Amino acid sequence: MTYQMTVSPDFSPQHIAGWYIFNTWLQKNLGLDIHLELYHDFESQRASIQADTVDIIYANPFDASMLIREKHFEALVRPLGKVDEVVIAVPANSPVNQVEDLQPGIRLAFTDDPNVHLVGMIMLEPANLSRENMNMQMVSSYAVAAKKLLRGEADAAIFLKEAFDDLSNLTRRELKPIVESQISDIFHALLVGPRLVDKAETIRRLLLSMSETPQGKSVLIALGIDGWASVDKEDAEFMIDLMDAIQ
Amino acid sequence: MENMRPEDIVGEYQEYELTYYDGTSRKVLVTDIETPYPDGKLIVSRTDTAGIITHVNQAFVDMSGYTREELIGQPHYILRHPDMPRAAFKDLWDTVQSGKKWEGYVKNLRKDGGYYLVFASVLPNIRDGKIVGYTSVRRKPSREKMEEALRLYAKMREDENA
CATH class of the missing domain: 3.40.190.10 (Periplasmic binding protein-like II)
Known part of the structure; x- marks a missing residue:
């Protein structure tokens, strides 16, 4: 089966190539077929989410809330030291x-x-x-x-x-x-959907150790991040509560 | 909770006796000095179901004047200002305990006796269908709406004390 990965359309244009490199690295290390689909606007990405075609997503905080609460996604990691201001x-x-x-x-x-x-x-x-x-x-x-x-x-x-x-x-x-803004508690996160939940721990461990290999490190550079930090269920729930509080 | 101490207060103060919803009371010392709300910041805190503080962010520490250690484990009403009507907090608790979000304008009391003005949102933290605590987020209010709320609170206080 081929899984689909997508990235919140607010990613920096400089890192488009980085996401393709990351997908190749992920497929090789997991032994899975993953297709990267980049949407240029939030509307078309949401339509894809609603059609349940997305399995891995680098989501903005707002969409992460909806994916976790309504679509049973699980947050795995967030970019190290990066918050959304x-x-x-x-x-x-x-x-x-x-x-x-x-x-x-x-x-x-x-x-x-x-x-x-x-x-x-x-x-x-x-x-x-x-x-x-x-x-x-x-x-x-x-x-x-x-x-x-x-x-x-x-x-x-x-x-x-x-x-x-x-x-x-x-x-x-x-x-x-x-x-x-100086909020500090709102961040993008990498989430997996129901079809990949059984592999969630494997993917989390792989990403957390990514910076330990030269190849993993060069992929991180292409993405423009220093590494990943683990996000547990309560971290994600806390961010969702925070987002709900301010809307 | 301990009474506020004169040595912590900056400026001339007035003394009030506040009685909280759980029947406890303490002396609070209050000045007229406002600490302006900084642009762009959100004050975030979490409490357990009894309103005991379990988490505060740095903005909370900075604006309240207390240290993190002084805040954790204390009831959230440590910030209650005597100018706030009891009915406002009753409404807050009734709303969040029924599982809904409460929003409103609040005058908060600092450790140094001064105050700061916020627009507060309080939300129940629901896990597996149960309320396990509350998250409160405060932001800079519209001055105009804040003044309107303060006028209303003054009237409510008069009625409560009548």
Whole structure:
């Protein structure tokens, strides 16, 4: 049987090749056939999840909640030392210096990255801003959100911090972050679905020892992470409770 | 729980006697000094089913003024400010004990007698169909909505004390 692996569409474009390399490494070490399917938007990935075609997923915190609670997935590992934080930025020449300077009616660029959007909207609450009093502009990627700010087509934009840091120096110089989340408890995680649950421990052990071999190490470099940390059931449940609390 | 100690307090304070839902009471010392809520932070804590603190994050430690060791094992009402009406906490407990999420604006008391203002969400932790504890997440509130809530709480306190 061929299993399907997929990755949350908010992965950094620099690491597309890394996920293919990781899949090859995983297949070789597990002796399983795994097909990597990368979706470019959350909607098509969700349709695939709903059709129960996904077996391994590197999921964002929001989707991880749904996969664990509704689809009986199990979280195995999370990237070592990496947490999901969110940045709200404005054009560098904007008179806005803090969230409270933003006024109702602003044009807000955002992606359909669900947990980033959720945290971003929370960070706008102190200025009394909500989807009802902003001009909401959904864009296809963080690069497009940055372009909207640079062209003066948006007044503020919500970014995954990692994606903001991955923008070119030139672009970042033209932007001004006004607030950055410091949550620390929200992270992406690698999950396996019901068809692979019996192999969950084997896969977890394999991933945790990945950095011990030169080949495993080079795959980690291609993914842009230092290694994996184990996630147990309660760690995952805690993150889900936290996400539920803020939605 | 021990009374608050004058040597921990920063600034001029007033003394109140607070009685909690479990019948215990203590002296609290209260100043008018607000610690502004920092942008971007979430205060996270967990309690057992009796409301005893089992986990706090760093933002909780920073904002409350207590050390982690002072907080773990204490009832969550260690943060209760005398300006908060009893009815607000009754509503909180009734809601979460029935398995639902509670949200509201809260004025919290710091160890140094000052206060900080939050928008709080409290959620029951349900495992295998049973409530095993509660998670509370607090974030920076809208100033306007917070002031509205404080006016309402002042009115509720008046009614409670009438």
